[in-house]
Amino acid sequence: MGVVLIGTGDFAIPPGEVLRVLAGRGGTAHTFIVNELRLPRVLVALCVGVGLGLAGAVFQSVSRNPLGSPDILGFGQGSAAGALTVIVLFDGGTHAVAGGAIAGGLATGVAVYLLAWRRGSHGYRLVLVGIGAAAMLSAANGYLLTRADIVDATRATLWITGSLEGRGWAQAWPLLGVCAVLVPAVLVMGRPLRTLEMGDDSACALGVRVERTRLLAVLTAVLLTAAATAAAGPIAFVALTAPQLARRLTRAPGPNLLPSACMGALLLVTADWAAQNAFGADRLPVGVLTAVLGGGYLLWLLVAERRAGRI
Secondary structure, eight states: OHHHHHTOSSSOOOHHHHHHHHTTOOOHHHHHIIIIIIHHHHHHHHHHHHHHHHHHHHHHHHHTOTTOSHHHHTHHHHHHHHHHHHHHHHOOOHHHHHHHHHHHHHHHHHHHHHHTBSSSBOHHHHHHHHHHHHHHHHHHHHHHHHHSOHHHHHHHHHHHHOOOTTOOHHHHHHHHHHHHHHHHHHHHTHHHHHHHTTOHHHHHHTTOOHHHHHHHHHHHHHHHHHHHHHHHOOOOSHHHHHHHHHHHHHOOSSOOHHHHHHHHHHHHHHHHHHHHHTTTTOOOOHHHHHHHHHHHHHHHHHHHHHHTTOO
């Protein structure tokens, strides 16, 4: 799908030619278009999808709740608040906005974890505190937009929608570095997280350091969410849907970290392709499409959980 997306655009390139360019045997024009214009965008999409899919799997495992995701728990909104603060109040550039997004996501993660703490961080407390934090941060983001002048408001609105337009190597290289460090760190936690899903007492009896594991898992998931948001804006619902779809496809217990990462990448690349091609000349920001589809999935999930008697 990534090869197809690289070949998509006003100047279409067949998949075979894309592969030749990636192998170093393409023509000059095709090489420039692929390597300088389209490849970094696809790499950003893949890394953002992997990061959000993994973060969603971790939060759903830690909270033991299918609604546990950065979208619901407020971490995406926290990253957006940090970025909007830099844009509106300090007129910051691209790197400053990315730093603000990471700082906002980390601050929100620490605040939610501490507020949910009471002799441990119970999953439902984490979800409830996160929902409250998301509501307050959404209100703060709306207020920041009202404080902005027309130029900053336009820039902030485009960023907060979530988009891959204009993403280049300046965003791709830092994100690749973050994923190279954090993705293996999260995957190593697969077995302890699977044990935690059995309950804190059972996990402790099996030798898992419960709160330490939970804190490290939440911290790495927050960092992945913040880095993904810094690179592409708060793209909605990928973190919610990817782990659920991965679980249904694999039919395996546990957090399904690697399948969730792959599903997140596939969802975001597919959504970006659809946003560029499914609406004619009107290209949508990928965040709009994921929000529409993810919102429908969330409604279905709520109905399913209600029928099962879990909410």
